[in-house]
Amino acid sequence: MATEMMLSGCAASAQAAKMAQVEVICSYPIRPYSAIMMELSKMVANGELDAEFVHGEGEHAQLSVVLGAAAAGARALTGSSGVGVTYAFETYSPIAGGRIPLQMMIADRALDPPGDFGSEHTDAMSCRDQGWLMGWAETPQEAFDNCLINYRVGEDHRVLLPQFVCQDGYFVSHITGKVMLPDQNQVDEFLPPYNLPHPLDPKHPVSHGPQIRPDQGTIMDMQRAQAMLDAPAVIKEVIDDYNRIFGRNYSPFVEEYMTEDAEIAFFIMGAHTMTARHAVKHLRDQGVKIGLVKLRFVRPWPTQDVADALSKFKAVGVVETSTSYGGAMRGGNLLHEVRASLYDLPQRPLTTSFMAGLGGEMVPLKEFYYMADILSKAVKDGKTKKTVYWVGFEAED
Amino acid sequence: MFNIPKEKEVPLGCVTPAPVTEQPMMITGNWREYRPVLEPEKCDLCMNCVVFCPDACFQLDEAGEMVVLNEKYCKGCNICINECATDALTKAYELDFDDGVVRLEKPF
Amino acid sequence: MTVAVKTQNLPPIKLIRNVPKEEYYVPGHRTCAGCGPALQYKLVAKAAGPNTIFLGPTGCMYVANASYLCTPYTVPWMHTQITNGGAVASGIEAAYKVLLRKGKRTGELPNIIVMAGDGGTVDIGLQAMSAMMYRAHDALFICYDNEAYTNTGIQTSPTTPYGANTTFTPPGPAIPEGKTLFPKDPTQLVIGGHPAVKYVATASVAYPVDLINKVRKALNVQGPTFLHIHAPCPKGWKFDEAKTVEIARLAIETGMWNMFEWENGEYRYQFKPKKYKPVREYMKLQGRFAHLSEAHIAKQQAFVDAKLKTHGIRVEAPVPTPQAH
Numbered sequence: 001m002a003t004e005m006m007l008s009g010c011a012a013s014a015q016a017a018k019m020a021q022v023e024v025i026c027s028y029p030i031r032p033y034s035a036i037m038m039e040l041s042k043m044v045a046n047g048e049l050d051a052e053f054v055h056g057e058g059e060h061a062q063l064s065v066v067l068g069a070a071a072a073g074a075r076a077l078t079g080s081s082g083v084g085v086t087y088a089f090e091t092y093s094p095i096a097g098g099r100i101p102l103q104m105m106i107a108d109r110a111l112d113p114p115g116d117f118g119s120e121h122t123d124a125m126s127c128r129d130q131g132w133l134m135g136w137a138e139t140p141q142e143a144f145d146n147c148l149i150n151y152r153v154g155e156d157h158r159v160l161l162p163q164f165v166c167q168d169g170y171f172v173s174h175i176t177g178k179v180m181l182p183d184q185n186q187v188d189e190f191l192p193p194y195n196l197p198h199p200l201d202p203k204h205p206v207s208h209g210p211q212i213r214p215d216q217g218t219i220m221d222m223q224r225a226q227a228m229l230d231a232p233a234v235i236k237e238v239i240d241d242y243n244r245i246f247g248r249n250y251s252p253f254v255e256e257y258m259t260e261d262a263e264i265a266f267f268i269m270g271a272h273t274m275t276a277r278h279a280v281k282h283l284r285d286q287g288v289k290i291g292l293v294k295l296r297f298v299r300p301w302p303t304q305d306v307a308d309a310l311s312k313f314k315a316v317g318v319v320e321t322s323t324s325y326g327g328a329m330r331g332g333n334l335l336h337e338v339r340a341s342l343y344d345l346p347q348r349p350l351t352t353s354f355m356a357g358l359g360g361e362m363v364p365l366k367e368f369y370y371m372a373d374i375l376s377k378a379v380k381d382g383k384t385k386k387t388v389y390w391v392g393f394e395a396e397d
Numbered sequence: 398m399f400n401i402p403k404e405k406e407v408p409l410g411c412v413t414p415a416p417v418t419e420q421p422m423m424i425t426g427n428w429r430e431y432r433p434v435l436e437p438e439k440c441d442l443c444m445n446c447v448v449f450c451p452d453a454c455f456q457l458d459e460a461g462e463m464v465v466l467n468e469k470y471c472k473g474c475n476i477c478i479n480e481c482a483t484d485a486l487t488k489a490y491e492l493d494f495d496d497g498v499v500r501l502e503k504p505f
Numbered sequence: 506m507t508v509a510v511k512t513q514n515l516p517p518i519k520l521i522r523n524v525p526k527e528e529y530y531v532p533g534h535r536t537c538a539g540c541g542p543a544l545q546y547k548l549v550a551k552a553a554g555p556n557t558i559f560l561g562p563t564g565c566m567y568v569a570n571a572s573y574l575c576t577p578y579t580v581p582w583m584h585t586q587i588t589n590g591g592a593v594a595s596g597i598e599a600a601y602k603v604l605l606r607k608g609k610r611t612g613e614l615p616n617i618i619v620m621a622g623d624g625g626t627v628d629i630g631l632q633a634m635s636a637m638m639y640r641a642h643d644a645l646f647i648c649y650d651n652e653a654y655t656n657t658g659i660q661t662s663p664t665t666p667y668g669a670n671t672t673f674t675p676p677g678p679a680i681p682e683g684k685t686l687f688p689k690d691p692t693q694l695v696i697g698g699h700p701a702v703k704y705v706a707t708a709s710v711a712y713p714v715d716l717i718n719k720v721r722k723a724l725n726v727q728g729p730t731f732l733h734i735h736a737p738c739p740k741g742w743k744f745d746e747a748k749t750v751e752i753a754r755l756a757i758e759t760g761m762w763n764m765f766e767w768e769n770g771e772y773r774y775q776f777k778p779k780k781y782k783p784v785r786e787y788m789k790l791q792g793r794f795a796h797l798s799e800a801h802i803a804k805q806q807a808f809v810d811a812k813l814k815t816h817g818i819r820v821e822a823p824v825p826t827p828q829a830h
Contacts, residue, residue, distance in 0.1 A: 023603045024596060050607065052599035056592070057636035064589035064633065068596025071583055072558075074604055076596070090586055099410030160410070193609075198412045200581040200597060202556045202615050205415035209584030210571030212407055220407045222399045229398070407574070415579050420533025422575035428538060444521045448713045449750050451543035452532045470532035474539030474739075475747035 002186075002247075007179045009172035012140040013079075013105050013165075014039030015179070016147035018049045019187040022077040022103075023194070024069035026054045026062040030084040031117055032169040033107035037079065059084035063091035063104070070102040071208060073199035075151070077102070081169055082109030085123040089130075095162050096131030097224055098209060100196070101154035103147065104132075106166045107173035110359055118360010119169035121270060121322035125333055127164065128299050131224050133231065134164040135297040136270040140177040143167045145248060152191050153238050159231050160197070164299075168321075170360060171271035182246050190245050228300045235297065253302035254309045258284055259291030264375040267310065267338060268319040269295040272356065272363045276319065279368030290372055295334075306341040315350040315375040315384070321357040331355055331388030350375075352384040356391040367391050419470065425452065427498040429473025431488040437463050439485035446477035446486060468496075511614045511643060515554065515721035518714055525551045525717075534577040536569040539746025541736035541753065542649045543569075544710045546620060549647060549734075552720035555580060557616040558597060562590035562630060564622035565656040565738075566649060581615075588629050590619040591637035591646060598642040616724045617644035623664040624654045627691050635694070638729045641701035645723045645730050648691050651738035659741045663689040666761070667808060668801050669793045671741075676796040683796060687808055695731045696767050702729050706766040709735040711753035712776065719766065735762045743792025752790060759787040760809045784809050 007015065013036045017025070025044070027037040043049040052069075056062035059080045066076035080088065085106055095102065110120040121136070128134055133154060137143040143165070150163035167173055198206045212220055232253070239252040258280050259265060266276050273294045283290045293309045293316075295302075310316050320332025329335045335353040342348045354371045357363045370391060378384045433446075446455040446464055454467040455477055478486040491497040518524060529550035536543040542565055550557070559582040561567040567584055570576055585593040594617050601617075604610040619637075626634055626648035634646055653671050654660040661671040661684055668682045676683035692705050704726045708716040716734065723730035737753050739746035756762035757776050761784055764776040784806050788794040797805075 023607075024599045026596070050603065052603045054595060054599050055640065057632055057639075061589060061592040061633055061636060064585065064592030065596035065599070068560075068583075068585075068593035068598075069600035070596075071593075072597040072600035072604070073609070074600035076600070090588065094584075094586065097411065197409065200558050200583055201610070202558065202581055205579060205581045207413045207415055207571070207576040207578060207582045209411050210413055210574050210576050211568060212411065213573045216405075216407050216574070219401055219405055220411070222401060223407060223409070226399055411574075413574055413576070415581065416531050416533065416575070416577060417579060418528070419531050420575050420577045423533040423535055423572070423577075425533065425535070442522070444524065448521050448524050448548075449544065449710075451536065451540050451547060451749075452534070453528045453530065453547055454532055457526065467532055472538035474749070476539055476544075476749055479747040480750055 002180045002182050004178060004180050006176045007140050008035065008174050008176045009137065009140040009143040009167045010035035010107065010174065011039055012144040012179045013147055013167070014043065015181055016144045017077050018043050019182070019184060020075065020148055020151050020191055022051055023074035024052045024054065024066060024076045026056045026065040026078045028056045028059050028062050028080070028084065030059070030081050032109060032173045033079045033081040033105060035173065036105055036107070059088040060091060063088040063095065066102045067091065067095050067098070067100055070100045070196065071098070071200050073194070073196055073201065075194035077105070079105035079107070081107050082123050083112050086111060086126060089127065092127055092130035092132060094209070097220070099160040099227070101160050101162055103150055103154065103163045103165055105147070106164055107169045108166055109169045116359050117169070119171055119271070119321070120358055120360065121166070124164050124166045125298070125322045131228070132162045132164050132299060133297070134166065134299040137167040137172055138271060138273045138294065140172060141179045143172060144179055144181070145242065145246070145250070148187060148191055149238055149242055153231065153235050155194060156234050156238070157197065159227060159234050161227055161231065168271035186245050190241060231300045232302065250296070253295070253297050253305040255294040255296065256309055257292040257294065259293065259309070259312070261289055262291030263289040263314045263379060264372060265291045265293055265310065265313045265316050266319055266368070266371065267293050267295065267316050267334070269298070270321060272319065272321065275363055275365060276368055279365050279372070282365065283369065283372055288372060288376065301337050301341070303341045306338060307345060310338070310342060310349055311345050311347065313349045314379045317371045317375050318351060318353040319371070320353050320355050323358070329353055329387045335387065350378050350384050352378065352386060353388045354391050355388060424469055425472050426469045429471055429491050429498070431473045431475060432468070432471065432491050432494060432497070433466060433475065433477050433486045434489045435464065435466065436485050439483050440464065441483050443482040445480040445482055449476050449480045451476070511727050513556070513613055514725055515552070517718040517721060521714055524713060527551065529553070529555065529557070529579045531577045531579060533575070534570045535572045536565065537740050537746065539739045539749045540569070541710050541738055541749045542566050542651055544749065545649050545716065545734045545736045548710070548713050548716050549618065549620070549720050550578070550580070552717040553616045553618060553724060556613055557618060558582070560585050560590050560594050560617070560619045562619065562621045562625035563587040564625055565651070566620050566622065568656050587625045589633045590621045590625055590630055591633035591635070594619045594644045594646070595637050595640060595642045598644050614643060619644065619646045621646065621648055622654070623648060623650045623652060623691070624662045627663050627689050627694060631694070635699065638695055638699040638702050638731065642729055643727055645720070645732065647732045647734060649734050649736045650691070651736045651741060653738065653741045655738050655741040664691065667805055668797045670796055671793070681798065682801045691733050692731065692767070699729070702731060704766070704768050705731045707733045707735070707762070707764050709753045709757060709762060709764065710737070711750055711757060712764070715764070715775065741793070744790050748790065752787070755782070755787045755790070758782045759784045760813045761787050763812070781813065
């Protein structure tokens with residue numbers, strides 16, 4: 001029987017890892033993701049989870065330890081936040097290119113300087129080119145679900161990719177929400193045991209990672225690109241199965257809220273989606289034709305699904321909780337990918353981006369109303385005044 | 398979908414089969430300038446050449462009675478000649494041999 | 506939670522004739538002719554046998570052995586970054602512990618051996634090596650020491666000797682000796698500071714029987730062990746490639762390389778010459794020292810003399826460094 005508990009995102013993530021029966025965990029303390037490791041270490045210590053809990057000497061080491069473990073044939077888990085995520089950067093491409101499907105839980109955090117504990121998506125977003133699956137959770141429930149979903153997708157032999165399973169630091173990682181915990185048999189039905197095609201085993205010797213010739217470089221890259229082309233179909237299959245077994249209602253890539261006859265919409269991911277939903281509902285009550293599209297996977301970026309979802313609007317505000325200094329839009333990075341998704345459409349909505357929630361700030365309702373106002377004005381004017389708004393820090397538009 | 402011909406594919410995750418007795422994708426016999434030459438009557442089977450060859454190119458023959466050089470891989474470093482306990486090994490210019498390998502082939 | 510899973514007892518050998526015949530590091534690798542590291546790799550692989558997993562941090566024993574899309578290892582092997590040999594090995598060991606415990610694998614815990622160069626051991630790889638020693642993983646960390654970052658074209662590393670010419674320490678009028686710093690001592694970094702480590706030893710390609718026995722002893726020990734193996738590099742040190750083993754022998758005879766085992770807190774020195782040859786005899790055979798003056802050679806001799814004085818007892822003072830010029 002499923003049991004309902006009030007859990008923080010970190011606690012829910014630990015529960016998911018336990019039910020996924022992870023076998024090797026590598027920890028290193030950094031806030032806010034550490035809470036996941038503290039929960040897991042208790043589970044290992046009191047015998048609830050039969051796993052090796054390895055104290056890594058740093059985040060780069062964490063990824064290296066779980067790489068070895070996963071290559072040897074064990075389901076492996078690690079995680080980090082902020083500068084820990086970027087410290088491990090060297091390891092991300094070798095792991096993805098080696099097709100080792102381990103999981104890294106990221107409770108995101110602003111990067112230094114100067115050591116802000118608050119949530120920003122920039123840490124994980126900086127790694128999005130490395131070839132991992134990546135997506136954000138809006139709630140502790142989704143954090144729990146995404147762990148299991150990502151293991152199943154990543155370990156599927158048609159995909160074989162590692163996964164960044166992300167949640168907003170503090171807003172999801174440390175605030176409790178309702179989580180339905182399934183039965184272990186449901187999880188066992190959903191998630192088969194870890195099965196890497198060529199593990200390190202003296203009974204079946206292989207060489208992992210010899211040099212390739214220069215003329216093979218492009219081919220290797222193409223094969224890695226192919227995995228990202230193959231992943232969406234598997235994600236759809238897996239989400240269907242997840243919904244069936246656990247009674248959820250996820251759409252694989254984008255989720256629409258009150259978009260039926262909307263003229264303007266927010267495009268958003270992560271914790272602040274929850275506030276945005278409330279803002280949309282209130283604005284609707286006042287007669288504003290507004291909706292919301294939530295993104296569940298940053299990699300593979302669901303180009304077609306984004307285009308299909310957003311094309312019906314007249315103006316879209318991309319809510320960015322990350323930075324891309326010097327980028328084409330001089331703001332965050334979601335807008336770049338949204339515009340790329342919309343480029344070929346015969347009719348494109350106006351798009352602009354709203355930098356919100358940076359440094360771990362809340363995004364209160366009134367800021368969403370402000371954003372909606374700008375979008376409505378843009379529709380009236382037939383154009384956007386700017387492509388990036390630093391919400392809460394600008395003079396009235 | 399990419400159209401990569403089968404023979405050009407890089408193995409998944411860059412995982413390649415392990416060799417068993419030799420690695421024929423890296424034949425190194427065409428590197429050498431000098432080939433070690435054995436005078437079997439002088440050899441007392443001290444096994445220095447077998448043990449000290451970085452490329453495992455000297456091995457005892459099937460009968461275990463004499464050491465034999467693996468000419469396919471010998472790089473001609475001459476450690477074996479230097480370490481031979483009985484001067485049973487000397488070096489000879491590779492190109493003097495009828496079957497001497499020419500170092501002008503492409504290396505791989 | 507951990508279970509004692511290693512029951513193997515790899516036996517020591519007595520003579521060169523007893524060196525095992527089976528090869529686990531087979532012909533067909535792109536190492537230089539006369540490569541010292543390749544020679545020690547072959548011997549280590551023989552000593553360890555088939556129930557082994559090697560880790561290859563980036564370096565000569567990765568790149569030269571793994572070009573292209575092929576390797577000479579008949580046992581499982583994985584490339585690691587130069588930074589993390591110790592960490593990846595730790596993960597493999599942890600995985601095997603849990604897989605054996607759960608019955609998903611059967612048999613002995615495999616020998617897990619990190620084959621790291623000097624850079625991958627005491628420079629960029631130091632953190633991961635130390636952590637593996639600290640966390641008591643049942644694995645062997647081997648430093649094959651060819652005293653430079655050789656794969657990238659011979660650059661100085663923390664084990665490069667004083668006075669060596671490398672492409673980052675070229676001699677010139679402003680810096681006549683080339684390398685001005687004295688080297689780190691990898692074994693001293695491990696000994697004494699890592700409570701889980703029970704066995705540390707040095708070895709050399711000059712003494713293959715001793716090398717094989719030390720590898721086997723280290724692998725029989727349950728817990729982390731460390732071997733520091735001298736592996737001369739003809740290209741980096743600039744000597745005739747036929748002399749690799751001879752140079753290794755001379756290093757020991759001059760005191761530039763010391764052979765010992767450290768076990769249960771005690772040092773046992775081996776192959777100590779009755780009378781040490783002057784270091785000049787070792788250095789004059791190598792092009793990397795050709796630029797040195799008498800004063801520099803004297804400094805090298807003084808360094809070695811100080812090191813030799815402490816034979817048999819723990820080094821208490823840091824390794825001596827002469828005054829800056």
